[in-house]
Amino acid sequence: MTDSVRATGPADVLSFIPHALGSVPRESFVFITVNNGRLGATLRLDVPVAAATPAMYARIVAGHLAADPAATSVLLAVYTDQTGAPELARPFHEHIEALIEVLDEAGTPLKDGWLVTSSHWQNLLCDGQDDCCPAYPLESITDSALNAEMVYRGSTYNQDPGATYTPYTGPAETEENIIAAIATQMITGTEHAEALWAKALTSNGPIPEQDRIELLATLQIPTARDMVLCTIIDPDLKTADGAEDLLIGKVAPDWNRVDKAQERARELINAGPTGYRAPLLTLIGWTDFLKGRASSASNHFTQASNDSPGFRLAELLTGVMNLGTVAEIAKNPATAYKPKH
Secondary structure, eight states: OOTOOOOHHHHHHHHHHHHHHSSSSSEEEEEEEEEEEEEEEEEEEEEOOOOOOOOHHHHHHHHHHOOOTTOOOEEEEEOOOOOOTTTTSSTTTTHHHHHHHHHTTOOOEEEEEEEOOOOOOEEEESSSSOSSOOEEEHHHHHHHHHHHHHTTTTTOOOOSSSOOOOOOSOOOOHHHHHHHHHHHHHHOOOHHHHHHHHHHHHHOOOOOOOHHHHHHTTTTSHHHHHHHHHHHOOOOOOTTTTTTTHHHTOOOOOOHHHHHHHHHHHHHHSSOTSOOOOHHHHHHHHHHHHTHHHHHHHHHHHHHHHSSOOOOHHHHHHHHHTTTTHHHHHTTTTTTTOOOO
Protein backbone atom coordinates (compact mmCIF):
# COMPACT_ATOMS: atom_id res chain seq x y z
CA MET A 1 0.00 0.00 0.00
CA THR A 2 2.92 2.33 0.63
CA ASP A 3 4.40 1.56 -2.82
CA SER A 4 7.79 0.86 -1.22
CA VAL A 5 8.04 4.11 0.74
CA ARG A 6 9.80 3.56 4.04
CA ALA A 7 8.54 4.61 7.48
CA THR A 8 11.36 4.88 10.00
CA GLY A 9 9.53 6.42 12.96
CA PRO A 10 6.22 7.73 14.34
CA ALA A 11 6.31 11.01 12.37
CA ASP A 12 6.62 9.03 9.13
CA VAL A 13 3.64 6.83 10.03
CA LEU A 14 1.54 9.85 11.02
CA SER A 15 2.46 11.61 7.77
CA PHE A 16 1.32 8.55 5.81
CA ILE A 17 -2.19 8.56 7.29
CA PRO A 18 -3.65 11.66 5.54
CA HIS A 19 -2.17 10.49 2.24
CA ALA A 20 -3.90 7.13 2.70
CA LEU A 21 -7.23 8.66 3.76
CA GLY A 22 -7.23 11.68 1.46
CA SER A 23 -7.57 14.16 4.33
CA VAL A 24 -6.38 14.94 7.85
CA PRO A 25 -8.67 13.01 10.25
CA ARG A 26 -10.73 14.81 12.87
CA GLU A 27 -12.06 13.15 16.05
CA SER A 28 -11.04 9.75 14.75
CA PHE A 29 -9.38 6.49 15.66
CA VAL A 30 -7.13 5.44 12.76
CA PHE A 31 -5.78 1.88 12.70
CA ILE A 32 -3.05 0.58 10.40
CA THR A 33 -2.38 -3.14 10.15
CA VAL A 34 1.26 -4.22 10.02
CA ASN A 35 2.63 -7.39 8.44
CA ASN A 36 6.15 -8.03 9.69
CA GLY A 37 7.13 -4.38 9.47
CA ARG A 38 5.14 -3.48 6.34
CA LEU A 39 2.12 -1.20 6.53
CA GLY A 40 -1.13 -2.82 5.44
CA ALA A 41 -4.75 -1.67 5.52
CA THR A 42 -5.84 1.66 7.00
CA LEU A 43 -9.12 1.88 8.93
CA ARG A 44 -10.67 5.13 10.21
CA LEU A 45 -13.54 5.15 12.70
CA ASP A 46 -15.16 8.00 14.60
CA VAL A 47 -14.01 8.36 18.19
CA PRO A 48 -16.24 6.35 20.55
CA VAL A 49 -19.50 7.98 21.62
CA ALA A 50 -20.98 7.57 25.09
CA ALA A 51 -23.26 4.75 23.94
CA ALA A 52 -20.32 2.65 22.73
CA THR A 53 -18.94 0.72 25.70
CA PRO A 54 -15.19 0.01 25.58
CA ALA A 55 -15.76 -3.73 25.06
CA MET A 56 -18.30 -3.12 22.30
CA TYR A 57 -16.05 -0.66 20.48
CA ALA A 58 -13.04 -2.97 20.75
CA ARG A 59 -15.00 -5.90 19.30
CA ILE A 60 -16.18 -3.79 16.37
CA VAL A 61 -12.62 -2.70 15.64
CA ALA A 62 -11.25 -6.24 15.89
CA GLY A 63 -13.94 -7.47 13.51
CA HIS A 64 -12.98 -4.87 10.92
CA LEU A 65 -9.24 -5.50 11.27
CA ALA A 66 -9.75 -9.26 10.89
CA ALA A 67 -10.36 -8.56 7.19
CA ASP A 68 -6.56 -8.36 6.83
CA PRO A 69 -5.48 -11.95 7.57
CA ALA A 70 -1.81 -11.11 6.95
CA ALA A 71 -1.68 -8.62 9.84
CA THR A 72 0.76 -9.43 12.63
CA SER A 73 0.23 -6.24 14.66
CA VAL A 74 -1.65 -2.95 14.65
CA LEU A 75 -0.79 0.74 14.95
CA LEU A 76 -3.24 3.32 16.32
CA ALA A 77 -3.44 7.09 15.94
CA VAL A 78 -6.13 8.92 17.95
CA TYR A 79 -7.02 12.31 16.49
CA THR A 80 -8.90 14.38 19.04
CA ASP A 81 -8.99 17.61 21.01
CA GLN A 82 -10.93 15.96 23.82
CA THR A 83 -8.84 15.88 26.98
CA GLY A 84 -10.63 13.08 28.82
CA ALA A 85 -10.91 12.73 32.58
CA PRO A 86 -8.33 14.81 34.54
CA GLU A 87 -7.08 11.79 36.51
CA LEU A 88 -6.29 9.80 33.34
CA ALA A 89 -3.14 10.07 31.27
CA ARG A 90 -5.00 10.07 27.95
CA PRO A 91 -8.47 10.52 26.45
CA PHE A 92 -10.57 7.39 25.80
CA HIS A 93 -8.42 5.53 28.31
CA GLU A 94 -10.90 2.70 28.92
CA HIS A 95 -11.53 2.17 25.21
CA ILE A 96 -7.80 1.97 24.51
CA GLU A 97 -7.31 -0.53 27.33
CA ALA A 98 -10.13 -2.66 25.87
CA LEU A 99 -8.53 -2.45 22.42
CA ILE A 100 -5.17 -3.61 23.82
CA GLU A 101 -6.84 -6.63 25.43
CA VAL A 102 -8.96 -7.63 22.43
CA LEU A 103 -6.17 -7.19 19.89
CA ASP A 104 -3.81 -9.26 22.05
CA GLU A 105 -6.40 -12.04 22.12
CA ALA A 106 -6.74 -11.81 18.32
CA GLY A 107 -3.00 -12.30 17.85
CA THR A 108 -2.51 -8.82 16.39
CA PRO A 109 -1.23 -6.80 19.37
CA LEU A 110 -1.30 -3.02 19.45
CA LYS A 111 2.33 -2.35 18.63
CA ASP A 112 2.33 1.42 19.11
CA GLY A 113 -0.02 4.38 19.29
CA TRP A 114 -0.04 8.16 19.18
CA LEU A 115 -2.32 10.98 20.21
CA VAL A 116 -2.68 13.79 17.65
CA THR A 117 -4.35 17.06 18.63
CA SER A 118 -4.73 20.35 16.77
CA SER A 119 -1.53 21.59 18.44
CA HIS A 120 0.80 18.61 18.98
CA TRP A 121 1.28 14.85 18.92
CA GLN A 122 2.68 12.46 21.53
CA ASN A 123 2.91 8.80 22.46
CA LEU A 124 -0.44 7.29 23.40
CA LEU A 125 0.63 4.13 25.22
CA CYS A 126 2.94 5.47 27.91
CA ASP A 127 1.58 6.02 31.40
CA GLY A 128 2.46 9.69 31.61
CA GLN A 129 5.15 9.07 34.22
CA ASP A 130 8.70 10.45 34.13
CA ASP A 131 8.17 12.54 31.00
CA CYS A 132 8.01 9.42 28.82
CA CYS A 133 5.53 10.98 26.40
CA PRO A 134 6.71 14.50 25.52
CA ALA A 135 4.67 16.58 23.08
CA TYR A 136 6.03 17.17 19.57
CA PRO A 137 5.01 19.90 17.12
CA LEU A 138 2.77 18.96 14.19
CA GLU A 139 5.43 20.36 11.86
CA SER A 140 7.56 17.32 12.60
CA ILE A 141 4.91 15.26 10.78
CA THR A 142 4.76 17.41 7.66
CA ASP A 143 8.56 17.76 7.68
CA SER A 144 9.10 13.98 7.83
CA ALA A 145 11.05 12.16 5.14
CA LEU A 146 8.09 9.97 4.21
CA ASN A 147 5.80 12.98 3.68
CA ALA A 148 8.42 14.57 1.44
CA GLU A 149 8.65 11.35 -0.55
CA MET A 150 4.85 11.12 -0.94
CA VAL A 151 4.61 14.73 -2.08
CA TYR A 152 7.47 14.17 -4.52
CA ARG A 153 5.49 11.29 -6.00
CA GLY A 154 2.50 13.57 -6.53
CA SER A 155 0.33 12.53 -3.58
CA THR A 156 -1.86 15.24 -2.05
CA TYR A 157 -4.64 15.41 0.54
CA ASN A 158 -7.18 17.86 1.93
CA GLN A 159 -6.60 19.54 5.26
CA ASP A 160 -10.27 18.96 6.11
CA PRO A 161 -12.21 15.69 5.71
CA GLY A 162 -14.90 17.24 3.53
CA ALA A 163 -14.98 19.56 0.57
CA THR A 164 -16.61 22.87 -0.16
CA TYR A 165 -18.15 23.90 -3.45
CA THR A 166 -18.66 27.42 -4.71
CA PRO A 167 -22.19 28.80 -5.15
CA TYR A 168 -23.65 28.52 -8.63
CA THR A 169 -22.90 31.51 -10.86
CA GLY A 170 -23.91 30.10 -14.27
CA PRO A 171 -26.68 31.13 -16.69
CA ALA A 172 -30.10 31.83 -15.17
CA GLU A 173 -31.83 29.56 -17.68
CA THR A 174 -29.90 26.43 -16.58
CA GLU A 175 -32.67 25.26 -14.22
CA GLU A 176 -35.28 25.65 -16.97
CA ASN A 177 -33.10 23.64 -19.36
CA ILE A 178 -32.59 20.88 -16.76
CA ILE A 179 -36.35 20.60 -16.19
CA ALA A 180 -36.93 20.32 -19.95
CA ALA A 181 -34.23 17.62 -20.20
CA ILE A 182 -35.82 15.69 -17.33
CA ALA A 183 -39.15 15.65 -19.16
CA THR A 184 -37.47 14.35 -22.31
CA GLN A 185 -35.52 11.65 -20.47
CA MET A 186 -38.64 10.43 -18.70
CA ILE A 187 -39.80 9.44 -22.18
CA THR A 188 -36.52 8.11 -23.60
CA GLY A 189 -35.78 5.89 -20.56
CA THR A 190 -32.50 4.84 -18.97
CA GLU A 191 -30.75 3.79 -22.18
CA HIS A 192 -30.14 7.45 -23.03
CA ALA A 193 -28.82 8.11 -19.51
CA GLU A 194 -26.54 5.08 -19.74
CA ALA A 195 -25.07 6.29 -23.03
CA LEU A 196 -24.50 9.79 -21.67
CA TRP A 197 -22.57 8.53 -18.65
CA ALA A 198 -20.65 5.94 -20.65
CA LYS A 199 -19.39 8.80 -22.81
CA ALA A 200 -18.58 11.00 -19.79
CA LEU A 201 -16.62 8.24 -18.04
CA THR A 202 -14.51 7.33 -21.07
CA SER A 203 -13.85 10.72 -22.67
CA ASN A 204 -11.26 13.36 -21.83
CA GLY A 205 -11.55 17.11 -21.62
CA PRO A 206 -14.38 19.20 -20.19
CA ILE A 207 -17.95 17.97 -20.55
CA PRO A 208 -19.72 19.82 -23.43
CA GLU A 209 -22.34 22.32 -22.21
CA GLN A 210 -25.36 20.44 -23.58
CA ASP A 211 -24.08 17.17 -22.12
CA ARG A 212 -23.77 18.86 -18.72
CA ILE A 213 -27.48 19.73 -18.80
CA GLU A 214 -28.37 16.17 -19.87
CA LEU A 215 -26.17 14.58 -17.19
CA LEU A 216 -27.58 16.84 -14.47
CA ALA A 217 -31.09 15.88 -15.59
CA THR A 218 -30.27 12.18 -15.55
CA LEU A 219 -29.43 12.18 -11.85
CA GLN A 220 -32.73 13.85 -10.93
CA ILE A 221 -34.61 10.71 -12.08
CA PRO A 222 -34.29 8.02 -9.35
CA THR A 223 -34.26 4.98 -11.64
CA ALA A 224 -31.67 6.53 -13.96
CA ARG A 225 -29.62 7.80 -11.01
CA ASP A 226 -29.52 4.36 -9.37
CA MET A 227 -28.55 2.76 -12.67
CA VAL A 228 -25.70 5.25 -13.08
CA LEU A 229 -24.36 4.50 -9.59
CA CYS A 230 -24.38 0.78 -10.35
CA THR A 231 -22.61 1.14 -13.69
CA ILE A 232 -19.81 3.11 -12.07
CA ILE A 233 -18.90 -0.10 -10.24
CA ASP A 234 -20.20 -2.66 -12.77
CA PRO A 235 -20.65 -1.30 -16.32
CA ASP A 236 -22.78 -4.33 -17.21
CA LEU A 237 -25.30 -3.79 -14.41
CA LYS A 238 -28.28 -1.94 -15.88
CA THR A 239 -30.58 -1.89 -12.86
CA ALA A 240 -30.25 -1.38 -9.12
CA ASP A 241 -32.49 -4.38 -8.40
CA GLY A 242 -30.54 -6.85 -6.25
CA ALA A 243 -27.54 -4.53 -6.04
CA GLU A 244 -27.35 -4.40 -2.24
CA ASP A 245 -23.86 -5.96 -2.11
CA LEU A 246 -22.60 -3.37 -4.55
CA LEU A 247 -24.14 -0.53 -2.55
CA ILE A 248 -22.54 -1.49 0.77
CA GLY A 249 -19.10 -2.18 -0.67
CA LYS A 250 -18.82 -5.92 -1.25
CA VAL A 251 -18.02 -5.60 -4.99
CA ALA A 252 -14.50 -4.50 -5.98
CA PRO A 253 -14.59 -1.79 -8.67
CA ASP A 254 -12.17 -0.44 -11.23
CA TRP A 255 -10.82 2.38 -9.07
CA ASN A 256 -9.74 4.39 -12.12
CA ARG A 257 -13.37 4.41 -13.22
CA VAL A 258 -14.47 5.50 -9.73
CA ASP A 259 -11.92 8.34 -9.76
CA LYS A 260 -13.23 9.43 -13.15
CA ALA A 261 -16.82 9.39 -11.87
CA GLN A 262 -15.84 11.59 -8.93
CA GLU A 263 -13.99 13.97 -11.24
CA ARG A 264 -17.07 14.27 -13.49
CA ALA A 265 -19.37 14.72 -10.48
CA ARG A 266 -17.28 17.63 -9.20
CA GLU A 267 -17.35 19.20 -12.65
CA LEU A 268 -21.14 18.89 -12.75
CA ILE A 269 -21.56 20.27 -9.21
CA ASN A 270 -19.96 23.50 -10.40
CA ALA A 271 -22.39 23.55 -13.34
CA GLY A 272 -25.47 22.76 -11.24
CA PRO A 273 -27.70 25.28 -9.45
CA THR A 274 -28.84 24.81 -5.87
CA GLY A 275 -31.41 22.05 -5.59
CA TYR A 276 -29.79 19.92 -8.31
CA ARG A 277 -26.49 19.06 -6.63
CA ALA A 278 -27.69 16.49 -4.07
CA PRO A 279 -27.34 13.40 -6.34
CA LEU A 280 -23.80 14.44 -7.29
CA LEU A 281 -22.79 15.09 -3.69
CA THR A 282 -24.24 11.70 -2.75
CA LEU A 283 -22.35 10.02 -5.60
CA ILE A 284 -19.06 11.44 -4.30
CA GLY A 285 -19.96 10.57 -0.70
CA TRP A 286 -20.89 7.00 -1.59
CA THR A 287 -17.73 6.38 -3.60
CA ASP A 288 -15.67 7.92 -0.77
CA PHE A 289 -17.40 5.45 1.58
CA LEU A 290 -16.23 2.66 -0.74
CA LYS A 291 -12.71 4.10 -0.54
CA GLY A 292 -12.84 3.97 3.26
CA ARG A 293 -13.02 7.77 3.58
CA ALA A 294 -15.88 7.94 6.05
CA SER A 295 -15.36 11.56 7.13
CA SER A 296 -15.49 12.86 3.58
CA ALA A 297 -18.46 10.63 2.82
CA SER A 298 -20.40 11.94 5.81
CA ASN A 299 -19.56 15.52 4.87
CA HIS A 300 -20.90 15.02 1.33
CA PHE A 301 -24.09 13.35 2.57
CA THR A 302 -24.68 16.33 4.87
CA GLN A 303 -24.16 18.74 1.99
CA ALA A 304 -26.57 16.70 -0.13
CA SER A 305 -29.24 16.96 2.56
CA ASN A 306 -28.63 20.71 2.82
CA ASP A 307 -28.97 21.10 -0.94
CA SER A 308 -32.18 19.04 -1.11
CA PRO A 309 -33.71 18.57 2.36
CA GLY A 310 -35.05 15.05 2.78
CA PHE A 311 -32.92 13.61 -0.04
CA ARG A 312 -33.60 9.96 0.66
CA LEU A 313 -30.50 8.27 -0.75
CA ALA A 314 -28.16 10.48 1.31
CA GLU A 315 -30.24 9.73 4.42
CA LEU A 316 -30.11 5.97 3.79
CA LEU A 317 -26.36 5.95 3.27
CA THR A 318 -25.86 8.10 6.37
CA GLY A 319 -27.83 5.47 8.30
CA VAL A 320 -25.54 2.72 6.96
CA MET A 321 -22.47 4.63 8.15
CA ASN A 322 -24.02 5.41 11.53
CA LEU A 323 -24.19 1.66 12.15
CA GLY A 324 -20.38 1.60 12.01
CA THR A 325 -20.38 -0.14 8.64
CA VAL A 326 -17.10 -0.10 6.73
CA ALA A 327 -17.06 -1.24 3.11
CA GLU A 328 -15.55 -4.73 2.91
CA ILE A 329 -13.49 -3.76 -0.11
CA ALA A 330 -11.91 -0.96 1.97
CA LYS A 331 -10.86 -3.41 4.70
CA ASN A 332 -9.13 -5.83 2.35
CA PRO A 333 -5.67 -4.69 1.21
CA ALA A 334 -6.16 -6.60 -2.04
CA THR A 335 -9.26 -4.62 -3.01
CA ALA A 336 -8.88 -1.34 -1.07
CA TYR A 337 -8.43 1.95 -2.86
CA LYS A 338 -4.80 2.97 -3.25
CA PRO A 339 -4.17 6.68 -3.79
CA LYS A 340 -2.21 7.51 -6.91
CA HIS A 341 1.35 8.53 -6.09
